[in-house]
Structures are given as structure tokens and as C-alpha cells.
Amino acid sequence: MIFSLENYILKLNFMATKRIETLTVNFTSNLQTLRFEDVLSALSSSHAVLSKPDDRQIELRLIAPNNDVSRDYIVGVVITTKLSGLPPKHDTHTGTTEPLGFGPNQGLGFANVFLFEKRRNILMYEFNKNGTYISQFMEFVQQKADDIYQPLMLHDTNFRMHLECDPILKSGAYQRMLDIGVYRQLEIAIANPTEFMQYVDQSSENGRSIQEILGVSTYLDSPKFRAIYYSERSPSSHLNTSAFRRIMNVINYALGTTMGGNVETIKLKGYYIDPDGRSVLQQIDLLTDRYLKQINLPEPRELSDFQEGERRELIVSLYLSCLDELSRIL
Numbered sequence: 001m002i003f004s005l006e007n008y009i010l011k012l013n014f015m016a017t018k019r020i021e022t023l024t025v026n027f028t029s030n031l032q033t034l035r036f037e038d039v040l041s042a043l044s045s046s047h048a049v050l051s052k053p054d055d056r057q058i059e060l061r062l063i064a065p066n067n068d069v070s071r072d073y074i075v076g077v078v079i080t081t082k083l084s085g086l087p088p089k090h091d092t093h094t095g096t097t098e099p100l101g102f103g104p105n106q107g108l109g110f111a112n113v114f115l116f117e118k119r120r121n122i123l124m125y126e127f128n129k130n131g132t133y134i135s136q137f138m139e140f141v142q143q144k145a146d147d148i149y150q151p152l153m154l155h156d157t158n159f160r161m162h163l164e165c166d167p168i169l170k171s172g173a174y175q176r177m178l179d180i181g182v183y184r185q186l187e188i189a190i191a192n193p194t195e196f197m198q199y200v201d202q203s204s205e206n207g208r209s210i211q212e213i214l215g216v217s218t219y220l221d222s223p224k225f226r227a228i229y230y231s232e233r234s235p236s237s238h239l240n241t242s243a244f245r246r247i248m249n250v251i252n253y254a255l256g257t258t259m260g261g262n263v264e265t266i267k268l269k270g271y272y273i274d275p276d277g278r279s280v281l282q283q284i285d286l287l288t289d290r291y292l293k294q295i296n297l298p299e300p301r302e303l304s305d306f307q308e309g310e311r312r313e314l315i316v317s318l319y320l321s322c323l324d325e326l327s328r329i330l
Contacts, residue, residue, distance in 0.1 A: 024122060
């Protein structure tokens with residue numbers, strides 16, 4: 001039998017490194033007993049699908065076993081199906097191309113695995129550039145939850161829910177941010193703001209907020225947006241807390257979009273009081289100090305499914321290995 005390097009390579013499983021983002025979920029609604037995990041379960045059991053303007057469809061599936069009520073977490077996948085603009089098959093020997101040959105309602109499928117811990121509202125979410133970003137996932141949950149729960153309300157009451165995510169920081173950075181009593185400076189830099197805005201849903205509240213901040217840069221077609229928000233040097237002067245929170249919500253949202261890589265700088269400075277009663281200046285880099293992990297997923301050349309079992313096993317193993325560290329942080 002003649003050895004063929006090409007056939008050997010085709011049989012190999014390549015190890016794909018998947019970044020896992022870790023966040024806390026802030027969820028409230030006017031259905032007092034409703035929890036975020038209830039919403040996820042309802043979206044999965046109802047087979048809710050969201051069609052996006054760019055001809056993508058998003059759906060959510062919980063991965064068994066999630067029926068164990070004693071379990072402190074649930075695991076699922078967000079499935080993204082790209083239905084148009086599909087690339088052709090390409091023969092590298094002949095140079096020929098041909099359509100992939102998909103039928104109606106068929107397209108390229110991508111998955112993001114997630115794990116949600118119920119007790120502390122911790123969300124671990126796989127980053128997949130071809131799939132659904134965390135901000136898009138939150139918008140999907142918001143929109144489809146409205147469809148599910150509005151019919152359960154009284155005729156004169158609208159269903160309302162508030163949903164946002166905050167990235168978890170590494171242990172030292174998280175403690176430094178908690179120690180800061182007075183915020184004095186926030187520095188932000190975004191590359192290609194005009195291009196950045198093309199990928200942001202400007203009909204959403206966060207999208208409109210980003211447009212307000214980047215408006216002048218996009219109008220001038222500037223290659224970079226950079227801003228430093230700072231307070232006066234007087235001891236009593238500090239950044240407005242509500243304004244600071246709004247800006248941070250915008251940046252957190254931006255990091256979870258397709259153009260999150262364009263966010264180049266997010267740094268804040270503030271003062272804390274040390275044990276000797278002295279004011280000490282502290283700086284935190286919210287890009288490099290984020291709590292990021294990874295899983296290594298074996299991927300064959302061609303996939304026949306979304307590897308839900310493998311993804312579930314890997315993210316559960318990662319979560320269990322992080323429990324002690326997350327307990328120290330939170």
C-alpha cells in the first residue's frame with residue numbers, strides 16, 4: 001500500500017483551541033419568580049429561532065442531562081446557521097469551483113457552547129468568530145423571551161426584563177477594582193470606528209449608546225477613536241458613577257460583537273485608601289485583566305454534527321477546575 005500524506009492528513013483530528021469568556025449575568029423581570037435558567041429552558045423547549053437581517057438563524061439547545069434539579073449548572077449550545085453568501089467547493093488540484101449544493105433551509109452551521117451556574121449567575125461562553133457573539137446571544141434571549149412570556153401576562157401588562165453581562169476579572173484586578181473608592185480617569189481607544197459601527201445593531205439601546213460616543217469619529221471617518229474621561233484634581237472630584245457605568249456597559253457590549261477586536265484600550269484609574277490611610281492611585285486594564293480560559297476541542301476535517309457531547313464534557317471539566325478560583329474572585 002502506497003503511503004499518501006494527503007490521505008493521512010485527511011484522517012487526522014486537529015486540536016482547535018476555543019476561548020471561553022466568563023461573565024456574570026444580571027437578570028430581572030416583572031415576573032418575580034422567573035429566573036434566567038427558566039428563560040434558557042423555555043427557549044430550548046420551544047425551539048425558538050431568531051432570523052437576523054444578514055440571513056443567519058440563531059437557536060438554543062440545552063444539552064442533557066439538564067433535568068437534574070440538584071445540579072448547580074446547565075449546559076447548552078447556541079447554533080448559528082448561515083443561509084446565504086456561502087462559499088463554493090474548491091479543488092486545489094484543478095482549480096475548479098462548484099456550489100456546495102445545499103437545499104432549502106440548509107446552510108453552514110456553527111456552535112457556541114455555554115455553561116450557566118445558577119447560584120452565582122456565572123456564564124461561561126465559547127467565543128466562535130463564525131457563530132453568535134455574546135452580545136448577539138443576549139439580544140436573542142431578550143427578543144425571544146418577549147415572544148414566550150408576553151402571552152402569559154395580563155391583558156393590560158407588558159412583559160419586561162432587564163438583561164446584561166459583566167466580564168469577570170482576574171482575582172487581583174477584581175479586588176483592585178473593588179478597592180477603588182474614587183474613579184478619576186477612563187481611557188478608551190477603538191480602531192476604525194466607522195467600520196466598527198457597521199457591525200453594531202444601532203436599533204438596540206447599547207448600539208445607540210455606542211453611536212453617541214463614536215458619532216464625531218464616524219462623521220469625520222477618522223481611522224481611530226480615542227477618548228480620555230477624567231475628573232478634576234480636587235480631592236472631592238470624581239467621575240459621575242452613572243455615566244461611568246453607562247460607558248462600561250457600552251464597552252462590555254462592544255467586546256461581545258463581531259468587531260470586538262477593534263477595541264484597543266480600556267483602562268481606568270482611581271484611588272483607594274491603604275491601611276495607613278494614604279490615597280493610592282490604582283490602574284486597571286480591562287482587556288488584559290479579563291478572566292479568560294480555553295478548551296481544546298478535537299476537530300476532524302469534516303464535521304457531521306456540532307460535537308455537543310464533546311463540548312459539554314470540556315466546558316463542565318473547565319468549570320469544575322475553576323470553582324476554587326471563581327470563589328476567591330466572587
